[in-house]
Amino acid sequence: MFKEIQNWFDERIELTKTIEEFNGERIPRRGGWAYTFGSLLAFLFTVQVVTGIFLLFYYVPYFPIARNATYFIKYHVVFGNVLLGIHLWGAFTMIFFILIHMARVYFSGAYKKPRELQWIAGMVLFSIVVILGLTGYMLVGNENSWWTINVLTNVASHTPFIGGFIRIIARGGTETSVLTMQHIFAVHVWLLPGIVMLFIPIHLFLIRKTGHQGMALEYKNSKLSDDDPNKWRHPDATVPFFPDQFYKDMIVALGVFAIVYILAVVIGAPIGPMYRPLALNFAPEGDWYFLANEELLKYFPGHGLIIFPTFLIPSIGFGLLFVLPFIDRTHERSPFKRPAATVLGILFLLVLVYLTLMGGEPKAPATV
């Protein structure tokens, strides 16, 4: 019976062959666990989409009802707290592992020719995922959301020439209002997930085309010189994606999902107080992945300097990361044989961690 169905499809569209071709992708053999992060991200994104869709059964993007709707999901919908918790902790986890994935790709030099395009598609994904996190934070409609919207749209307004327009467009008007929520909602729920769903397949297709590079340790037996780009196309040994690599991907996915689930059930998603635009004693705080930039903002006081942390440093930093493969054009892959890149990378991570920790410190004494 099963065989017959299979034959029916095979006669027409060679289904079995297509699946085997897809599953048989060759993956470098030695570093399997290090290559699980990409799939993990795809998995986590799927979880975000599923949980997000079902949150929409109850959510309303309207200040301040949004927060009441969120409260309702958490306390009155059956397992709503679990769903909301998975969506929140899943988002945090995704941002964390996207950094890990980038670090793995960076330190193994996998962005170099011929894999520049993967890196760029990856950077698009990275930017979008971070904005997804920020917009999600705003949608809760609590006190932090309100101020985050204000602060970030003000940050955007420091873009030279068009900043003012950006702020108005992002807010749906000059004021932070109901329209602002509606805009953020559309962006968080339709626009950005749509782009991610477009770019993940592009990212994977490109990897398929160039083959996985993996890490330098996959090429120990190669006789070619390190400067020969051909060396980095043919790893010593490979395994098929399915089941060998996929099996590792699944184990990592389960481990991470278990952690997300436990955090969702035990800690859950804090909803925070209702927004009170008139409150005198409230100190807004960004999510953890935004604290580094928050901290940066404090180092540049005054009118002349504000453009550094709001526009110049983030955009130049992002710009440099985007074109990294075109700046670093050497062919060396091992992190030990390209000390400058490795040291820079480690320094960058240290600064990021430092700024994040400092950003978490209370800034101003709260009045009461």
Next chain:
Amino acid sequence: MAKSSEESSSRRTFMMVIIGLISSIIGVALTIPVLGVVLSPLFRKRDIVWTKLGKFSDLEIKPLAPKFIPVYFKVKEGWSVNTLPRQVIVVKTIGGKFLFFSNQCTHLGCPIHWVPARQKFLCPCHGGMFNALGEVVGGPPPRPLYKWVHKIENDAVYIQNKFIDNPKDRGI
């Protein structure tokens, strides 16, 4: 180094089992909260409230001349208190009894109209017909008009957002 699936078929089987197991675990773990959220409305209690329709003396009902009087139920639903505007059709029988009908057709819930020339309620959707006492006199409706739960206190009529004799909570 562990054998690859191509080198050992038992290793391949092992991997396949793990993949299957983990897929099921994740699938079930994710389905539980999703199902809970989707099925959640089934477990919620309906908010039932009394709402004043008006004083009898103000209603001015004549026998067999049905009068449509709006009532606004304030009901807790989800994250807010919703106003449910509903029509109460008050009918005074020849014998002086009062009936309080819903204007929802008992077929599939369209709003019925009173047509004085024919002394009938007509449903605009599929041609249901009811007489002034709410009995079906034509068309597909399976049962007489729904009656609101009501009470009379100190000459005032109170209506509840609930029908008498409506075990499946249709309409409302």
